Amino acid sequence: MAWQWFHRLGSPRWFYQKSSAWLPWLGGAGLILLLVGCVWGLGFAPEDAKQGNSYRIMYIHVPAAFLALAGYYIMAICGAIGLIWKMKLSFVVMRAAAPIGAALTFISLFTGAVWGKPTWGTYWVWDARITSMLILFFLYLGVMALSGAFSREQSADKASALLALVGTVNIPIIYKSVDWWFTLHQPATLKLTEASTIDPSMFYPLITMIAGFYLFYAWVLTLHTRSLILQREWRTQWVRELLGQSSVATGSTR
Amino acid sequence: MATETMATGNEGGAGDNERLEAANGSGFFTLLRTELLLALRSRADIVNPLLFFVTVLAMMPLGIGPDPDMLARMAPGLIWVMALLATLLSQEALFRGDFEDGSLEQLSLQPQPLYFAVLAKVAVHWLVTGLPLAVLSPMLGMMLNLPSAGYLPLVISLLLGTASLSLIGAVGAALTVALRRPGLLLALIIMPLYVPVLIFGTGTVQAALDGYSYSAQLAVLAAILAAASALAPLAAAGAIRISLDH
């Protein structure tokens, strides 16, 4: 029973049809949370005693950094599922997750640099976290470059899944070694297991933003997966029917 | 001469048992011997990475100036980064020849796990690149004005570290072997994975130069090597099977 469900989930067509029902909820809830979080965080949260208003970039920076790392694991886990159970859909999600994760990593690097200028007086320092983030960005780029280099989709899927897995094994080692390399860095301000060091009035908008980013991520990932499914399956009857007659023209120009 | 060694290595068993024997443990040393023979026959592949290593390092003072103090400060990092690049560039060819002539496919069909074949190839790659690089490094240290306390840790860290580099790079080489021009792509996907080795490699030398004990850094390098030799050939073997089905 469960197995059957698993295999149905593996079918890109099934996913495409089911996911259209999730999309408005994911997107709507995500956007509402982001909007609330932004207004709350940027408009109503108190000013920081030391950093003034510039700390507010944290409301973008921290959620983006969270998801940049989580996104890599999501990508790698999808790749592993694809490799082990030969699930087509899983590979598609993995491929869709790579550019989104890379974009989020870039956003967190960029916002970090913007935040760094008023705080440390420079856009870039070779701090442990920034360096780790940069290496994560390179790991994403590597997966994307490798998957783009193959002409066969199946080979691209398997090869990039394997690379993502190798990266996953390495990420903790890379983080630890970069940490060791640069022991002088800001202590983590947000630890979900311990009491937070930041004020609740600043913390709640941040949590809202993180939740909003997660939902937004899920929404974008679903959207991108759907478009990749259409690109891959454009020769099948169901996609042609879905897209109507116009599919003939778009199909042949691909 | 070389033919003799190959033949004597195989004269032990009766003809019928040869294949079965190759499937057993003795197969690893047959693989190792063949790889070594092949490596020694293509000398350019051995010499070129070393020449690259020396040539590019000789460019460094020209680029950053001949100030001995500055060179001494930069020497560990420069030597390590160049060792990284030399290993990486030489690794593109690791599986290429075997892929193109079909012997990689034949290896993948052996009852013996591909793991050992990869391990043999990587071991030989290290013997002809990493080992000479490490041996050569004191000379470059001298040219870059490396203080005398740095020589021993430099050589030891390079011996341990380049073996890890060869192992990790083998995964990238296996992933890209079916592609036509993998050179830059190989660097792009493997460089981030080299980071820990680079950090602890230079860290070893730096610690020695600062007058501290460097055994902890060496222990980490050894641990990385142990983990890499267990996992990297597995990943590379999987990557080879993916590339063969390209």
Added chain:
Amino acid sequence: MTSNLPGSLEVRDLSCERDGRPLFSGLSFSLEPGSAVQVLGANGAGKSTLIRTLIGSADDFSGDIYWCGTPYPSALPRMRQSLLYIGHKAGVRRGLTPLENLAWYGATRSDALRALEAVGLYGYEDVLCQQLSAGQGRRVALARLFLPSAPALWILDEPLAALDVGGVASLEARMSGHLAAGGMVLLTSHQPVNLESLLQVDLANYQVPWVSGADHLLDLQEVHSGD
């Protein structure tokens, strides 16, 4: 003669696809000791995919393949012990001599010399393979078939390509001898092969019809003709 126990290769209702395009389906045949199968089919019909599936390098297939009654993929380690595969790429290392190449495949020196003589490479045994011609390189690979330790199941992709008339005759004689000794041969070839008890499997008979309306692939051409 053969170094392994005789087995049999059985293919039941095999369907393969490549890059989402179905190649053939419902393919069934069996290869018993002493018999040979020639796989026929146009370019792109799926001969290479079939061979890759049979040697266990590709696993996107539906249907069953059995070696000695055990299904793939659990039968693969045992099947590979009895397998001699010569693919499109010969598996001859250019940096080794023919003699060393055969030694790499586990041959003794005297056996290897005899095998090289049988394929007409007498006198070339110590020349590096990169100095041999393409045809000679191919012969080095085929010399594996002439080793007394050659295993039971031969899967050969276009073994007759690039061989002259004499080479073809000698290879056919060798394959006949192998079959007579209880071996098995599966080969692809565009030219007729002179072997007794040769079963011909034409992949053209197993092509997948284009089913419209089902969740099935349509041919590229059909889409292109639509605009």
